Amino acid sequence: MKLRTALMGAAAMMTAASPLLADGHEGERGRDGELKIIYWQAPSIMNPYLSGGTKELEAASLVIEPLARYNQDGALVPWLVDEVPTVANGGVSEDLKTITWKLSEGLKWSDGSPVTSEDVKFSWEYCTAEGGGCAQAEKYLDVTSVDTPDARTVVVNFGVAKPFPYGPFVGAQAPIIQKAQFADCMGANAPTCTDANFNPIGTGPFTVTEFKPNDVITLAANENYRDASKPAFATVTFKGGGDAASAGRAVMETGEFDYAWNLQLAPEELDRMESAGKGKNVVSFGTSVERIMINFTDPSPELGDRRGTTDHPHPFLTDKSVRQAMSMAIDRALLVEIGYGNFGRLTCNVLPAPAAFASTANDSCLTQDIDGANALLDEAGWAKGGDGIRTKDGVKLSVLYQTSTNAVRQDFQALIKDWWNQIGIEVELRNIDASVFFGSDPGSDDTFQKFFADVEMYTNNFDGTDPEAYMAGWTCDQRPRPETQWQGNNMPRFCSDEYDALRAELSTTGDIEERARLAKAMNDMLMQEYVMLPLVHRGRNAAHANTLGGVVMNVWDSEIWNAADWYRIGN
Amino acid sequence: MLNYTLRRLILTIPTLLFISFIIFIIVKLSPSDPTGGLPLTIPPEVREQIREALGVNKPLMVQYFLWLKQFFWLEPRIYLEAAFGWDLGTAGETRLISYATRSPVMDLIWQRMPQTLWVVGTAYLVGVLIAVPIGVISAYKQYSIFDQTGTFISMIGFSVPPFFSGVLVIVIFSVLIPTDSFWWLPSIYDTTHEVTDWESFKYQFRQMIMPVMVLALQITAQISRFARASMLDNLNQDYVRTARAKGIRERKVVLVHVLRNSMIPVVTVIALGIPGIFGGAIITEQVFKVNGLGQLLIIAIQGGDVPTVQTLTFIFAILIVLFNLVADVLYGLLDPRIRYE
């Protein structure tokens, strides 16, 4: 139970969770009529295996469910099982190579047929089938086979020891789908099953009545849901489209909708909407960090095919004092205040949560120190020229700063440009449409992976609570380069044997405290080398109507994970 | 005339094929990626597998010919089968599939058609019906108060983009006016709403008011300007003087002689605008969440959904070519001196 306990400990850092079913609101299924949810990006499909997008995951989480999921504190809770298997309760083998799940008694699909271990096994087969392009294949990494000794027992066998065996069938990314419905949809046939992809049969509180891709989903309460008193709502309208501002307005000002997702708006704007009195903002903090990546390689176009590779080290960003000065010049508190308000927190780590993994060794970054930064650069021999820009040996401190197009990011760019100008660094800004920036078209030079700029800014996070895969992103072999078609997560092209050694140790360590120590050490190395500059620990925010009860914001799983418990206040 | 029309119709086939190829090249070359919108937690290898499964990496010409085959050969047969119950052997063939929804593109388009035609089509109709009389009166009473006001409003209407005017009317009619008031209007268009009786028609009417208002303002502004300018040109012509001299009633001079002769630029603008109805109104649809064809196109473009973008744009191209032909034929009817051989 060590892991469980540690994960529960993480709760201390999270937002105070509103207690489940605080009002003791009970009654028969469907008593509260219609629930109206608005997502300003519309879901395009109801099958998370065919689309990894957050909006699709969350829409689908109303219908299909995993065996266990994360609660608002990041702790695992049993969902379609009675107990989460651990080494302590014998569910996970001592060699960490098998995990045994036991389905709850009497589970039914929404069509009335029983849920069996065959369905669970099928979900794995479906995602790993050849030619299907399953977006969640990562969740089933290292699974060699799934055994079904009886109708309720599922044994997952891994090819290697898995210190963290909760990838398969856990969380909104890896739900259980019905074998009978998807049996003919394996692999390359996946797209031919439009009906199944739009209207999956599930175990969740709702079933799809009509799915209009990229527009609106209408759902009705699942007649066969395991709790006879849930869900409280008889129907759900899940509308998509528009923009964040209008979604917030529809919930908090006009009251046309009950719940709005991902409101990336200026904090003062959200406060003003809330003051209209019809709804309120909620937030939960996970692992998302807005950061600036620093390019260790030279992106200048004259270098042709080898630009942005380790053949050509960056002319000045390889100098640690420059990177450190850039970090010191940033006023993170102001960035949080302007860009995120209550929905952002200060951080000096790229791994800010869970609490057990968060380092405190780098907190000096919390205060801005322009004078210190100037002094540091003077000392390192970078002298200010007549135009106020520092040079050394003919190299001018001039950076191209790119990010995706987004109002908050453009404000950040303007602020940071101003601060860097104050320490004698010239800055050119560029913003790129998100579909191009985060895309990986090898023909485009504007992707965040090619990183043909000196610094770039974006947000990243990791699924669940285990940071191993995330921290592995900055090892040498993860550097994007022409040989890997520019794929890889190590955007700064940072490479250190010491870091790679820590990562290797992490992958074989099972003890949770030891894992936390290693992850912290890796985080500290990245921070103290100024490989990337964390700016804001971002929360996930949403708004819900004052008449909607039971909302528990959850950043570790689908945020509408407990829609079965939602109810109308005042009925 | 008939001859000319037939010849033009035949000529549209190579034209359209050429256009479809150019569109395809542009859409493929543009740097957006179908996996670009996925969370960063999905690793690059998985992204590559997704791309492989979608067929993004196949050679360009293979993809183009596959699209041609699906669009011109498979899809028509499927509709024939559905319409007449024939069996043309389409079972088991892969239809034109969207990358994002993994469902047939044509189904998406049919699904979006009603709301787009309702909102954008109505706005267009309203716009044209208001614009032509305004243009005529403005020209006839040039520099009168009516003309000055009309010019002022239409110019403001044209220079204020819908992303502003849309939000402005929402703030006025949905936020500032209380929800229970008669004047309150819904800010979010309900695409699942069905008109079955008087009450539901009233709701449909209410939810269409704001998007139609915003769109019609732009359309009116544009068309009334062209109508006014063209009328002004014709009002000073010799034939008008002759007609008046002959003692023809003023009303007839203006509404029959002048109006008919000044319709050529107006007809061009109107005809050019009709394909635009099917193209949807991207920004207005987004502001009011109408989720019509315009929204489908913009989402597809942002998501690198090549089959959807290609198909939508191509249908759009067919409409443009056809309506330009219609405009040409109308020129001949309005002005018999224009001859086509």
Place this chain on the structure above:
Amino acid sequence: MSDTSLEQKTTRNQWWDVWDQFRSHKGAMMGAFVFFIIVFAIIFGPMLWPYDATSIDIRSRNQGPSWAHPMGTDQLGRDTMARVMAGGRVSLAVGMTAMVIALILGTLVGVLAGYFRRLDGILMRLTDLFLALPLLPLLLVVIMLFRDKLSANFGPEGGIFILMVSAIGITSWMQTARIVRGDVLALKEREFVLAARSIGTPNRRMITRHVLPNVMSPIMVSATLGIATAIITESALSFLGLGFPPDFPTWGRLLRDGTDFLQQFPERAIWPGLMISLTVLGVNYMGDGLRDALDPRIRGR
């Protein structure tokens, strides 16, 4: 007014007549006045105004109108007045240049297609092609192909300017071309054109003397509408990250950014919106006056 102009008619250049007629058009003079005030303000304003459009003063953010900041400040404390003036430079330059490009292209294609029957088919199919092209992917491709080359030759801002202006210009000439062609088709069958042709007027003279002056009104309308369209298209492109760098204010961008704060700080959207509208109105009335002035039948009435 007609007395003096009639007296001098024999000795005067016809452009003086045009100017006289234009001057007598009250709307046109008002339009010209407003337009030149705006041009004057955006050219000289930034030199006189103490604040810079990009300088951030975080302590005075989100302020309403005051003596120090007559139009208030934005969420980063930048002076809105300075931004409106700086934005006007870009927007007007882009709007006017793109409009001129579109107008020249459109008129050229329209006149050629309407006048020469042999060219009609091919030019109109070309117009169809351009009308059908999806603008956004096209721009993404154009920017991907040419941005780096243009910024290498003309600097980052100059490069983007050329790119934007040509992109907007070459994607918005089609309507003008179709309208002009329709008018030319009808004009070609008019008596005065037939008469001119019968005395052997060469094509070039026919077009410049007889055809072009008679299609001025649709061209003028296209010009007015074209400026507004270009300014707004620029804002849409900048918003998508396809235009000027993000710290580069333009009217369209200011209007779009301001729209988000419409309820709290309405002036942020109203000022740039007003500027666009005033410019378009000014150009429209100037166009009206110019058309009347160029029409010999109206002139001298």
